[in-house]
Amino acid sequence: MSTRRFALFILLVAIVGLFLSPFAWLVIVALKDPSELAALHWLPEHPRPGNFVEAVTSIPFLGYARNSLMIAGIYSVLVTLTSAWVGFGFARLSAPGKRILFTILLATMMLPQIITLIPTYLIFSKLGMVDTYWPWVLWGLSGAAFLIFLFRQFFANMPRELEEAAVLDGCSYPRIFWSIFVPQSWPVLAASLVLSFTWSWGDYVGPVLLLSADRTTLPVAIATLYTNPQGIPSNNLLAAGSIIYIVPVLALFLFAQRGFVAGFSTSGLK
Amino acid sequence: MTASPLTATAGAPSRVRPAAASPTTKPARRGCRRAGAFYLFVAPWLVGLIGLTVFPLGYALWLSMTNSDGLSPNARFVGLRNYRELLSDPQTLQVLARTGLFTAVTVPATIVGGLFLALLVNRPIPGRAVFRTLLYLPAVVPPVAASLTFKLIFDRDTGAANALLEAVGVKPVTWLTDPFARYVLVMLVLWGCGNCMIISLAGLQDVPRELHEAAMVDGASTWQSFRRITVPIISPVLFFQVVTGIIAALQTFLPPVLLAPTAGATSDVKALPQGNTLYMVHVYAQYFNSARFGYASALLWVLFVIILIVTALIFKVGARTVFYGVDPKEGDR
Numbered sequence: 001m002s003t004r005r006f007a008l009f010i011l012l013v014a015i016v017g018l019f020l021s022p023f024a025w026l027v028i029v030a031l032k033d034p035s036e037l038a039a040l041h042w043l044p045e046h047p048r049p050g051n052f053v054e055a056v057t058s059i060p061f062l063g064y065a066r067n068s069l070m071i072a073g074i075y076s077v078l079v080t081l082t083s084a085w086v087g088f089g090f091a092r093l094s095a096p097g098k099r100i101l102f103t104i105l106l107a108t109m110m111l112p113q114i115i116t117l118i119p120t121y122l123i124f125s126k127l128g129m130v131d132t133y134w135p136w137v138l139w140g141l142s143g144a145a146f147l148i149f150l151f152r153q154f155f156a157n158m159p160r161e162l163e164e165a166a167v168l169d170g171c172s173y174p175r176i177f178w179s180i181f182v183p184q185s186w187p188v189l190a191a192s193l194v195l196s197f198t199w200s201w202g203d204y205v206g207p208v209l210l211l212s213a214d215r216t217t218l219p220v221a222i223a224t225l226y227t228n229p230q231g232i233p234s235n236n237l238l239a240a241g242s243i244i245y246i247v248p249v250l251a252l253f254l255f256a257q258r259g260f261v262a263g264f265s266t267s268g269l270k
Numbered sequence: 271m272t273a274s275p276l277t278a279t280a281g282a283p284s285r286v287r288p289a290a291a292s293p294t295t296k297p298a299r300r301g302c303r304r305a306g307a308f309y310l311f312v313a314p315w316l317v318g319l320i321g322l323t324v325f326p327l328g329y330a331l332w333l334s335m336t337n338s339d340g341l342s343p344n345a346r347f348v349g350l351r352n353y354r355e356l357l358s359d360p361q362t363l364q365v366l367a368r369t370g371l372f373t374a375v376t377v378p379a380t381i382v383g384g385l386f387l388a389l390l391v392n393r394p395i396p397g398r399a400v401f402r403t404l405l406y407l408p409a410v411v412p413p414v415a416a417s418l419t420f421k422l423i424f425d426r427d428t429g430a431a432n433a434l435l436e437a438v439g440v441k442p443v444t445w446l447t448d449p450f451a452r453y454v455l456v457m458l459v460l461w462g463c464g465n466c467m468i469i470s471l472a473g474l475q476d477v478p479r480e481l482h483e484a485a486m487v488d489g490a491s492t493w494q495s496f497r498r499i500t501v502p503i504i505s506p507v508l509f510f511q512v513v514t515g516i517i518a519a520l521q522t523f524l525p526p527v528l529l530a531p532t533a534g535a536t537s538d539v540k541a542l543p544q545g546n547t548l549y550m551v552h553v554y555a556q557y558f559n560s561a562r563f564g565y566a567s568a569l570l571w572v573l574f575v576i577i578l579i580v581t582a583l584i585f586k587v588g589a590r591t592v593f594y595g596v597d598p599k600e601g602d603r
Contacts, residue, residue, distance in 0.1 A: 005394075005395055008395055009396065012395065015405070016401060016405060019405055019407070019464075020407070021430075022408070022423060023407075023419075025419070025423050025430045026422065029422050029428075038427070040427065040428050040432070040433050040436075042433060086311060086314060086315040089311025089312045093305075093308035094305070094308060095305035095306075095309060098308060101312060108319065108323065110581055111323065112517055112574065113521075114521045114523060114550060115330075115521070115573060115574050116322065118330070118553075118567075119326035119333070119570075120326045122563075138321075142314055142319070142322055143318060145315075148315060173307040173311070198410070201412060202413060204412075204524055205523065205524065219412060219415070222418070223414050223528060238418060238422070239422060242414075242415045242418055242419065245412070246411055246415045249410055249412060250407065250410060254403070257403065
């Protein structure tokens with residue numbers, strides 16, 4: 001290694017250390033004894049792995065985890081299927097008005113989600129859908145602009161020969177989509193599932209607005225419930241709970257890294 | 271349409287070739303069936319667009335001209351009163367200015383930071399795949415967990431930040447209140463710049479190596495070759511980050527709320543440090559703390575229009591400065 005390359009390596013190690021230090025602090029706090037929470041202790045004297053158990057048992061953690069899992073599962077499966085379906089339309093079919101619709105699709109990628117969220121909440125509450133999973137079903141069924149775009153890019157690059165014979169045989173487009181294109185696109189399907197699952201797993205405002213306290217999701221529970229009987233936040237449990245909450249996302253990310261990166265590079269609209 | 275340069279990059283509409291008409295089917299009928307099929311396929315998105323985007327926006331527009339409190343059924347139409355009030359409300363204007371400043375600081379900082387990291391991990395160094403992964407990791411952490419982590423680090427009595435200060439002999443700081451809360455927020459945003467890194471990295475990998483080699487032969491410095499070759503080639507990717515970054519920054523809501531020193535902070539966003547009361551926080555407070563649904567809807571619509579104008583302006587500037595022309599796939603379509 002040349003000196004220059006070595007210096008670069010050291011610089012990167014330092015930056016990575018800086019980037020990972022918040023995680024380190026999270027782990028340190030998660031292992032502390034309650035008695036060490038009142039003043040600063042760099043390291044816990046007697047690390048307490050039991051905090052992780054307490055974080056799960058002192059609040060109905062598993063119930064909230066199940067809610068999170070249900071919502072993220074419903075949303076990610078539906079939004080992936082719908083986005084693939086719509087993406088196929090944009091990639092493989094044409095009709096008058098398609099150009100303008102595609103421009104609108106791209107524009108909605110730029111459209112602020114949160115701006116529609118509060119009026120949507122009012123509408124859902126009038127429809128009696130507050131405190132149900134229906135909003136996530138509806139959001140899932142209408143697809144997500146970014147994922148539609150992802151699928152469109154992928155489908156548009158598939159060879160025309162794939163569907164030609166099927167078209168000649170009079171095969172319907174839904175059939176072509178389902179039996180020819182979907183089986184070929186598992187990398188994008190996986191990327192889309194991981195991305196949408198992660199979004200939904202991380203979403204906070206949606207559940208806060210739309211779900212009652214006992215039907216809510218893990219992030220809301222973690223942010224609000226870890227307090228001791230005096231109402232003071234139990235930071236060690238908060239940290240332990242947060243770690244348990246983060247780990248599935250990090251694991252999913254490490255597992256599906258390629259899909260993530262592929263998704264994000266396409267989002268650069270190269 | 272604001273998105274036209276984007277469409278050009280994606281090569282969108284022209285890209286889809288009609289399948290060759292077969293001799294056995296009449297072209298006209300085929301075209302008709304394909305059009306029907308197209309609408310069958312885009313229908314779910316189109317219905318969602320109308321029901322979940324256009325209609326809520328319209329509903330907010332109507333609400334913004336009433337004095338609705340969200341509960342009582344007899345909301346009265348008040349015309350543009352909410353908008354007039356908004357324009358003369360010093361608090362709203364202050365929040366707006368603060369959000370503009372926040373955007374002007376965090377968007378360039380994350381893009382430049384991300385690009386810097388991308389340049390580093392694009393070099394041939396041992397273990398660069400590991401470096402990429404680790405630098406990207408914070409960007410994957412859900413915002414709630416990231417905010418809570420920073421809250422633990424910057425806790426006044428028990429946080430690592432003050433411990434470090436003490437170790438070097440500086441007096442501890444109450445980080446999570448004014449005036450320091452805003453710096454914590456910016457640091458939190460910067461922690462996630464791995465997102466920008468990944469996007470820039472994808473752009474950098476498209477830069478043909480021969481161009482840099484040729485420039486080196488011609489005696490260009492590293493900086494010159496970065497400035498004249500790399501930046502123009504990755505400019506569409508940078509441009510994309512500017513657009514999405516600004517839109518996201520203008521709507522920042524969760525991190526400032528969760529960083530607040532009070533526990534379970536969403537119940538009272540008014541207790542936030544002033545420096546972190548960004549626009550969306552203000553909107554939320556008007557809705558749920560003051561039950562001023564009409565006024566809050568007007569605030570939402572103003573933000574929406576601001577975002578539209580800003581996006582249109584960036585696209586206008588971008589059309590002149592962004593360099594599209596390296597994608598060989600674009601040429602023949």
